[in-house]
Amino acid sequence: MSSILDLEVFVRTADSGSISAAARSLELTPAAASIALKRLETRLGMRLLARSTRSMRLTEEGRRYLDSVRVALAALAEGEQALKQQSQGLSGVLQLAAPSDFGRNLLLPWLDDFKREHPHIRLQLLLNDRHSDLFRETVDVALRFGVPSDSSLVALPILPRHHRLACASPEYLARHGTPQTPAELSEHSALVYLRNGRPYNSWHFSRDGEVQEVQVRGDYLSDDGEVARRWALAGHGIAYKAWLDVASDIRAGRLVPLLGDWQGESVPLNLLCPHRLQVSERVKVLQGFLQARCQLLAG
Structure with a gap:
């Protein structure tokens, strides 16, 4: 040694x-x-x-x-x-990356509460929709939707059963009608997310073992999930969003979920860590905290 x-x-x-x-x-x-x-x-x-x-x-x-x-x-x-510093509780720097939409609308106020519970923690937050290279960047953990593409990463579950859904504003649906099947989405204006510069315009839905893939198109494209949400709220089209990102909007009636008996693709929420040795006590406590908040919102 x-x-x-x-x-x-x-x-x-x-x-x-x-x-x-x-x-x-x-x-x-x-x-x-x-x-x-x-x-x-x-x-x-x-x-x-x-x-x-x-x-x-x-x-x-x-x-x-x-x-x-x-x-x-x-x-x-x-x-x-x-x-x-055991007597002082958790301390040190917690470097966290998160998606822009989830980060701004849910994570920021949650982290305020987390900081009040653990005042000796120093937070460093990186918000963007680009998947950080956890082996190269100064980030301890990253919150990400979906199954990790890199099997070497350690995935700590936050919300394992989580899906995308199609949604739109009441104003948009009043003007253009409400699609009843996934296939009808191709006739509507889609708010398309750009992933690594390419349009993510293939939307997947399932029902009772049946899977449908729909190619959508629209005049609004962005690589920022928050922008797509705002366009949906403004009535510019139909968005395909992670449920957590739009849960508050749906409950407030600002957005309407579509295709009720069809389920969008699975996008579990995980904390990703580059190495098991970096699953610190801070990270474990953050995991439990976020699990509780997400489950409360889901309930």
Whole structure:
């Protein structure tokens, strides 16, 4: 097992590109830092850093190993922090990414309550509909709808049984009529979501084992889920939204759910984490908190 010091020397050398700089940051001599690196490489049986008289760079093995070392050191630091501040309750930074629509309309007020319950937590919130690369970006966890495309991610369930639905404003339906079957959606103006620059215009519905796929079209397209919701509220067309995103609008009568006996595609809500070691106590408490809020809304 490598020592923590050896791992810290490796990370700081990789970040700074200099053994001398890494040594200064750890209050070591350059010779001691160099020995720590050699000791780590000897134990692993491979070169982590390619060195020359003028430069230093990560090898391919070093680049892959660096991600794992960062995770391990972060987990150790968090464990120490938790022990030191146990009497104060949860503390530290919680970095969270979330979809724009869900984030603005539900998550923001929920996080206000979460912060009141855990005042020593520092929140960093990233709102967008782009799926963050959890292995590269400074995000601990991400709230995402749907089944994770990357099987290496750890998925912590928030609302497993959750679906999309077609909906529109009463004003739109008064002007254009109410579709009774999925096929009739092709005759209406759809509010199309852009996913990675491509229109998500294939909507799926199921009923009693029957599945229908409908190709829709419309004059309003956006890569922001909140924009699609606002267009629906303004009466510009029919949206295909996650139920959580429009639950409040439906209950207030601002939007009307369509095709009552047809169910939209399944989009379970999960907290995604890049590694099991990063499922910290903060993340576990946040998971339980969000489960309770979503179930309350669903009930």
